[in-house]
Amino acid sequence: MITLNRLSKVFQAKSGNITAVDDVNLSINKGEIFGVIGYSGAGKSTLIRMLNMLERPSQGQVSVADWNMSKLSGRSLREARQEISMIFQHFNLLWSRTVEENIAFPLEIAGVPKKKRIERVQELIELVGLHGRGDAYPSQLSGGQKQRVGIARALANNPKVLLCDEATSALDPKTTDSILDLLTDINKKLGLTIVLITHEMHVIRKICHRVAVMDGGKVVEQGMVLDVFRHPKQDMTKEFVKQVTEPEETMEAIEGLLEDRNIGPVVKLMFLGEDAEQPVMTELIQTCGVSVNILQGKVSKTRDGSYGTLFVQLQGEKKNLDKALLFLEDHRIEAEVLNHDK
Numbered sequence: 001m002i003t004l005n006r007l008s009k010v011f012q013a014k015s016g017n018i019t020a021v022d023d024v025n026l027s028i029n030k031g032e033i034f035g036v037i038g039y040s041g042a043g044k045s046t047l048i049r050m051l052n053m054l055e056r057p058s059q060g061q062v063s064v065a066d067w068n069m070s071k072l073s074g075r076s077l078r079e080a081r082q083e084i085s086m087i088f089q090h091f092n093l094l095w096s097r098t099v100e101e102n103i104a105f106p107l108e109i110a111g112v113p114k115k116k117r118i119e120r121v122q123e124l125i126e127l128v129g130l131h132g133r134g135d136a137y138p139s140q141l142s143g144g145q146k147q148r149v150g151i152a153r154a155l156a157n158n159p160k161v162l163l164c165d166e167a168t169s170a171l172d173p174k175t176t177d178s179i180l181d182l183l184t185d186i187n188k189k190l191g192l193t194i195v196l197i198t199h200e201m202h203v204i205r206k207i208c209h210r211v212a213v214m215d216g217g218k219v220v221e222q223g224m225v226l227d228v229f230r231h232p233k234q235d236m237t238k239e240f241v242k243q244v245t246e247p248e249e250t251m252e253a254i255e256g257l258l259e260d261r262n263i264g265p266v267v268k269l270m271f272l273g274e275d276a277e278q279p280v281m282t283e284l285i286q287t288c289g290v291s292v293n294i295l296q297g298k299v300s301k302t303r304d305g306s307y308g309t310l311f312v313q314l315q316g317e318k319k320n321l322d323k324a325l326l327f328l329e330d331h332r333i334e335a336e337v338l339n340h341d342k
């Protein structure tokens with residue numbers, strides 16, 4: 001559906017050239033929700049803006065839904081853009097128009113007759129859950145409702161691709177989740193391909209099938225979300241994964257514990273899929289004769305399954321502790337002993 005081939009963007013600034021996107025190759029499948037994550041300045045906005053030619057590449061090719069985007073201009077670019085919609089962090093609504101009029105705007109531009117426009121606007125209002133708010137002005141809406149208008153407007157002309165530029169970054173966590181649920185719903189119902197950029201791993205975990213990690217204009221890692229969660233390769237990816245699996249307070253508490261030299265092994269366990277839901281700990285205690293002190297645990301759900309981390313402190317005789325570690329290995333649970341010298 002989308003192919004980026006050796007894509008680069010260099011900006012000429014007073015201070016010299018800035019390579020915002022550096023030789024990126026990506027392939028995104030039809031119907032997929034693909035996330036691009038990176039810190040500020042990584043090049044995410046520039047990358048996503050090159051998908052619909054809001055930014056022209058310095059080098060390389062972009063193909064979206066059979067359009068060779070870099071070659072288009074004028075009318076053909078406008079046609080292609082009807083198939084590639086976009087939503088924004090700050091919604092970009094027309095403040096003097098009502099919800100209905102905002103949603104109708106792209107239909108007016110596309111020359112859709114009035115009767116059809118009215119029908120389509122009502123359909124979209126239902127789809128995004130804004131029933132009864134059609135006459136409101138953007139200033140009368142909450143952030144989440146404004147983004148729902150943005151989504152309805154983006155879907156008006158039945159696009160094949162939806163680009164989301166930090167679409168939930170201005171929203172509180174609860175509203176973020178409701179917008180992410182809406183995007184998942186639309187992806188399923190309409191088979192829409194969604195590309196989103198974000199700096200929050202929570203967004204990637206919750207709705208994406210695949211993820212690419214950007215740093216310094218380059219894609220430094222990419223893969224299925226669950227695989228990247230289990231085995232992040234780059235340090236930066238590990239930091240992003242920790243955002244959702246290991247809250248900062250947990251790490252501080254565990255680091256405090258590790259300073260105590262008289263405790264038994266502190267082990268980080270990683271479970272996958274169904275294993276995350278099995279009573280393995282009970283079995284371990286019964287068969288290995290060790291006691292287990294649970295320090296912290298979390299199960300993160302991705303689209304392709306659950307992924308759990310559990311920090312435990314094991315206590316018992318040396319031979320039983322070794323037995324416990326073997327037991328974990330036999331049960332396909334990855335175990336990392338955090339205080340090796342004990």
Ligand SMILES: Nc1ncnc2c1ncn2[C@@H]1O[C@H](COP(=O)(O)OP(=O)(O)OP(=O)(O)O)[C@@H](O)[C@H]1O
Nearest residue numbers: 011013018020038039040041042043044045046047
């Ligand atoms: N129009 C421009 N002119 C000059 N430099 C630019 C321009 N747009 C972006 N840049 C530079 O390109 C680099 C990548 O910026 P970009 O906005 O794509 O990153 P980002 O990952 O989206 O970060 P943020 O979330 O902060 O926008 C940055 O160093 C930025 O300063």
